[in-house]
Amino acid sequence: MSEVYSTLNEISRRFDKDDLVLLAKHPDLCFTINSYELFSHHVFNRVKRQNPDKEIKQEEKCIVIQSEESAESLHLYPTWKTIEKRADLEAREEINHAIDLLASCECKHIYLLFPRSENFRKHVLIRSEKLDDLGIEYTLKLVPYTIY
Structure with a gap:
């Protein structure tokens, strides 16, 4: 705890x-x-409760979801930053960091979690020319996360 x-x-x-x-x-x-730590703790507990059949680990900056039937894992990066208008522009720093992680092949699937706001209610799929040029299979999404 x-x-x-x-x-x-x-x-x-x-x-x-x-x-x-x-x-x-x-x-x-x-x-x-520390709002970030509270948000991360909330996300971790909720993900763990909703996925009892999967291995969930909390690492320093992310939450890793590992399924038994797949060797690939999903990395969740909770971020305590409110998106006001355009998620792809306002989260540019977080997106660039995720692209660097994907390019280094540390992981293949990243979801960047932000608190849900009035103007940020739907998942946003991010495509990267850099990763596409490398021929890497990846998933990068910005995800609005409801706090309740």
């Missing part, structure tokens, strides 16, 4: 709403929540 999740659990048990308001207004106290 992640340290952030444990801390939030503990805070919710020990403090009520009035205590949190007091903490938030106190000038000498600061409390930070």
Whole structure:
């Protein structure tokens, strides 16, 4: 269990709403929540629960889903970045990193997960000339992920 999740659990048990308001207004106290880590933890737990027949591992930056019947794995990269208008432009840095990973043949299938927003509701398949020229079989998608 992640340290952030444990801390939030503990805070919710020990403090009520009035205590949190007091903490938030106190000038000498600061409390930070790592949104990326919480989002990654949420995605990992949900994927694990929805895929009991598959091996799910959480690595440093990604979640790896390995099926028994296939040697290929799916790499999920949760990213705590809100897509406002155009996913392919706003996620350019993440896409370029994924293309580099695919080109190095570290993996064949990558899904970049972003929190679902008003303008980002559907999967976006990404094609890369660089990878197509190399003749690599790959899957690269931007995926809106619902948090509930």
